[in-house]
Amino acid sequence: MRKLTVWTTDGFSRNLVLRTYTNPAGLLHAEDWLSRESTALTMLSGSGVPTPELVAVDPTAAHCEYPSLLMTHLPGWTVLTDEGVDERVPLLALQLVEIHAAPAHIRPREYQVLTTADTVKVPAQADATVWAAAIDVLRRPVTTYDGRVLHRDFQPGNVLFDVSQNGAHRITGVVDWAGASWGPTDVDVAHCSTNLALLHGPQWGSRFASTYEEAGGILAESSRARQYWRVRDALACSEEVQLWAAPWREAGRIDLTPCLVEDRLEAYISLLMNAHGQ
Known part of the structure; x- marks a missing residue:
């Protein structure tokens, strides 16, 4: 998982997240997992559930070096403490x-x-x-x-x-x-x-x-x-x-x-x- 900051020539920036499957275990299931995720993000868009927006997906690595999915970056972080x-x-x-x-x-x-x-x-x-x-x-x-x-x-x-x-x-x-x-x-x-x-x-x-x-x-x-x-x-x-x-x-x-x-x-x-x- 990588956070990407994309800049345009006019100075506009956008944060995205790139999910890429590279290890042998992940590659076995990458097409299924990426297809499921892209379908879910598409289905839930506009539903009120706060999910990333799908930007692009390549589940079979037809265009990328590895199977990948690009989505928008969401604010916030995981909270795992007992407090709260x-x-x-x-x-x-x-x-x-x-x-x-x-x-x-x-x-x-x-x-x-x-x-x-x-x-x-x-x-x-x-x-x-x-x-x-x-x-x-x-x-x-x-x-x-x-x-x-x-x-x-x-x-x-x-x-x-x-x-x-x-x-x-x-x-x-x-x-x-x-x-x-x-x-x-x-x-x-x-x-x-x-x-x-x-x-x-x-x-x-x-x-x-x-x-x-x-x-x-x-x-x-x-x-x-x-x-x-x-x-x-x-x-x-x-x-x-x-x-x-x-x-x-x-x-x-x-x-x-x-x-x-x-x-x-x-x-x-x-x-x-x-x-x-x-």
Whole structure:
């Protein structure tokens, strides 16, 4: 990701952002990811959701050295501190409600989930009984749902804030639409809940879902279905929990050691299971 400042001969300047996939792993999925992102940015333009504007895209590197997407630069920055989380969570919830309400003029690809009961990695110190029950949740059939536009990676690291001198927060942008999909709102809510639980503590994961509903969001009718999506996302995190918080530490949250994040994941899964009488 590069921020570009483009100058014209008459002195006019414009800030843009260039996303380029250069490593082998990224190149395998670049065409799909760039196509999804360009479609999402086009679809959401004028919707009220603060997204970058698409300038140009070359998903197959027909014109660029590597697959690339050029978009406008948005003001603001990510805020990952514990301080002010009680103010940011309602803003995140309301923003996600607005994303899910966006009209799908161009429907994104159906959502995908890769985690199965066999791919979950159980931590050595985990409560075996709780984790076995959680893994059994993944074996349930997927419930029916009314599809909505999904961000698919909606979490504090992909939301930009402006913070005023008096400490008030305001969302200025939602970025990284490479995973844009179509599916149940519970998928996005569950993913943000897991991230909040690891960033700020397990209770924030549970609180986000209720705050989303208070903001007007609609989740699955049954508590069993809601549990399915939240447990699924939390267990998906288990496969790479040691790497999960690395970007957060690079951004200044050095307190989020792999051990602490793993402990929070275990506590969050226990909370999800106990909340439903498991």
